[in-house]
Amino acid sequence: MHLSITEDGRQVSGQIIPVTNDAFKKILTIKLNADRKGIHKFNISITPVKNELSTQNNTETIYVEVLDAKQKILLLYDGPHPDITVIKQAIEANKNYELKASQVADVAGLKLSDYSLVILHQTMPAAYGQLGELVKGKTPIWYLLGGQANLSSFNEAQKLTRISAGRLDMQEVFAQPAAEFTSFVLTDSTLQKISRMPPLMAPFGSYTAAVTNGVLFKQRIGSVTTSYPLLLFGDDNGRRIGVLTGEGLWRWQLAEFEAYGNHHAMEELFSQSVQYLTANANRQRFRAYPAKNIFDEGENVLINAELYNDALELVNTPDVRIELKIPMVKTTASSATRNGQSYQLDAGTLPVGEYTYAASTKLGNRVFNANGQLTVKPLNLEIRQSAANHQLLRNLAKQGGGQMLYPSQISRLADLIRKNENIKTPVYEDSHYNDMIDVKWIFALIVAFLGVEWFLRKREGEV
Template identity: 40%
Template sequence: MKGLSFQYPAWFLIFCVILGLGYALGLYYREKTFRDQAPWLTWLLGILRFLMVTIASALLLSPLLRSLQTETKKPLVILAQDNSESVAAAMTEEQQQTYRQYVEALAKSLSDEYEFKEYSFGSEVREGIDFSYGDKVTNISEVFNDIYDLYSNQNLGAVVLATDGIYNEGSNPVYSGNKLGVPVFTVALGDTTPKRDVILKRVFHNRIAYLGDKFSVQIDVSALNCSASATTLSVSKVEGNNVRRLQEIPISIDRNDFFTTQEVILDADPAGVQRFRISLSPVSNEVSTVNNTKDIFIDVLDARQKVLVLANSPHPDITALRQSLTSNENYEVEVAYIANFTDPIAEYDMVILHQLPSIGNSAEAVINEINNRKIPVLYIVGGQTDINRFNRVQSLLTIRAGGANSNEVQARVVPGFNLFTIGEAISGGIGIFPPLIAPFGDFSVGANSQALLRQRIGRIDTDYPLLVLGTDNEARAGVLAAEGIWKWRLFDYLQHQNQDIFDELLGKTIQYVGLKEDKRRFRVSMDKNIFNENEPVIFDGELYNDNYELINDPDVSMSITDEDGKEYDYVFNRINNAYTLNAGILPVGNYRFTANTVATGESLEYNGQFTVQPIQLELFESTADHRLLQLISDQFGGSLVAPNDVASLADRIAEKETVAPVIYQSVATRSVINLKWIFFLLLVLLTAEWFLRRYFGGY
């Protein structure tokens, strides 16, 4: 259907006709050029000019041509096929081939009457069906969510869901399919017959543990039709090709529907990704032992810092420091005296120098090595400290001492300190702690440092710093400008029956000073170091020049080595100013990697390790859940069919009145001035008039 409309009032056409008539009359009414010709010629030329002017002026009214377009849309039917391992486990190869033929016949039948699309699902939803049954997990709810996102605004007629009803990811599909608003037909795959089977149902554990700690593993064990049997739960550690048994727990099965939870405690040792194997011994006539074993991976982190307390001589402060730091499992504390200290300073992550350099021992070699290696250091100043040398070896605090005199000073927290947060307990309680012994003199804080505590002498609050923290020689450092902190620890216990305030103050100080910044020019990082077998392994790389600016001009290569010594070679891709590498999906196992590059003539290398763990979710449930499928079909107006009855779905779908074509109508609007034939009509009118005038001597 077509209609003509104007953007201006239609009665304006009268003016167009008047304009055309006036133009024709004015041009030909008294025209004497053609008086010797037949009268019809003048009339014809006037009519041609009248039509041309009228049509051209009518186009100025912006006429619009409206047309009604009709489109018939076939109903859309979607077949979603479960492609997970549990489906294949319940069928022989011959049954799989027969079922595939059923599905292909159904697809051919539906394609004639409907718009038909196929999807497979498991760990993800993807278009097409390959009947490989290789997915490690099943997420049925994601199928409904994806169909809704893609086709909710189209003529979706029905969904055919072919699965065994076993899902181990996502929400309950009963609550996901209701938003589709179309019938859901289900194909009941798998076997619902409970078989004699012991199952390692679930294993709960932390992914990370700290070196030297103990961690708990909770194990859920179930058994079907195994009454009056017994199994043994074993926990082993896998080290390469060796399996070392750690614990065994006998389990008696006293009923057919059996379930129990066992907890084992394991040691986090050594550092690195540790692999443990949880297994159940099989029972007689068990249908499958695949779901009797599960490997878990624990990333054991060595987060402890090795702290050296190096003193000039014995002092009660040293005991207070050691007792406070050893209460935190993240610190490994050693105490030594400068007179007989010979250990390599590089072995320590942080050093506390108590009254060093001293008047009797400059500790020059130790302090020089600390500065050269940029090891974090905390100075504690006392009566034995050589103040002049102390001022030369660090830049955080300068003390201009007035001889060998000293002051008794209490502490007060500096408002506005922002290197880390201070709790209310410290701010409100530190002011009443006993006084420490500080050198008498003037104090000045360096440019790269902040005072956390200032001195209160008697009742006078001074600006003299007591505890200073900052950066010295490109490393974290701190200065406690007084001795006697052992009194703080004892007083804290006397007041509160604990040392929480003292331990928090010292702990936060040590935590700040001991934090070592990563100054390596070449780094490779990973979001995690334990991957599932269906996840790609992705690396990010950073390379810095001598000015510590990000660059990515040099090529970066990487070699990944598995447990058998097989190497996989890669080259990083450049992205912005950094690097990235997607190594793809790797087989299950432990891997080491080495990344190499050459920058400004220097060879740089970065080493690391990661683990790819198996996904065994599909193996722990062997009984199909057809009740779930029946519930889905009943709730959404479909029906449940067996695999050998798949062909009947075409008739069942056809019986649904809601699965019908939809007629879409739309109005298309087009400007008449864009019609090509209008142009050619005007051209013909002008050409005809010109030709007649020319032929009969009008020009």
């Protein structure tokens, strides 16, 4: 069997796979060259084997989006702290991120615009004067608080949360996952692990949060879960902000490794957090994208669009026009409807085929364009699982009061049918009635008998 992967009709990978049995299954890892950014469409196909009956499922189409180079992240700190190494290791576990750790005193030699995210670890009041350009800019910031932080400077620098305290006293707080968090998703395993972690040290005081669904972890003091945020994310004047109100991440790292032998929860937490914070670092002002790249036949095709102003704020004031094209067929153009702060076009159900689309809009004096492609493929659930699922067949038979038989048991079929009380020979009775007067010959016969009777009675003088 030959496996072939093509892009735009050009083969990019191929290999021979020997088939050793009828129920053959093999998982392959294939590396392809990401030579350019954007969405790549790959067709994966395998040649039919001898006597193969169903070949419709030998081809599959996938889309892969290639992003820009690694996201560059800057971690600034005033002095040494064990949490800095933990943060560096957790972030660099994701190959898409490149982290540079530097003291605030050396910030003058750095070009802050080169970084997609800046993490401020317990910066002192003087540091905010040096970082005035950063605090006033649009670069996402992640604030990490602790015993060396200055709460008044922190409250002044951002509007996501506010901490009111007479003096900077610290207390132990545990992480309690917040069910209403919607910004990104962590696995249940990671949430459970972090909820069992040792406590962090957070400033003692009164906390308020300006976001409703942006709190990922709340503070649990002893056995009491408070509304105070421990880790929260949100948008502040057009840029994304993160705040961790406690220190002691090194405790989490040691505890996880002791209990599970790895740092998966810490790595996932930082990877997802950084991904959320840097999502708009190099955001396109206008983008249009389908709800998914591959639609099933009979499924409504949805195309979404987003437009951002100069402050990277989501707007939907101007109209957006989307043209949907299919080869050899006339182009159709429609205006997208406003959906919240974004746009959406419901193109309805489309025939099977390869489609391209082009979206355009105008904001002020600038025209924006975006394009892409999507596929509508035939919906045939049977060919997606060519091997018989005996357990499924057995369950279906049982639910219907029947029984599944193998070919070797076919001789029992007639006897099972005879013994099944639910199987009876159907008998149908159809009754149909007609008025006798509608039958002409009977009507004529009755009239004749009446006429003879009248004649005989007349002759005998009885009438």
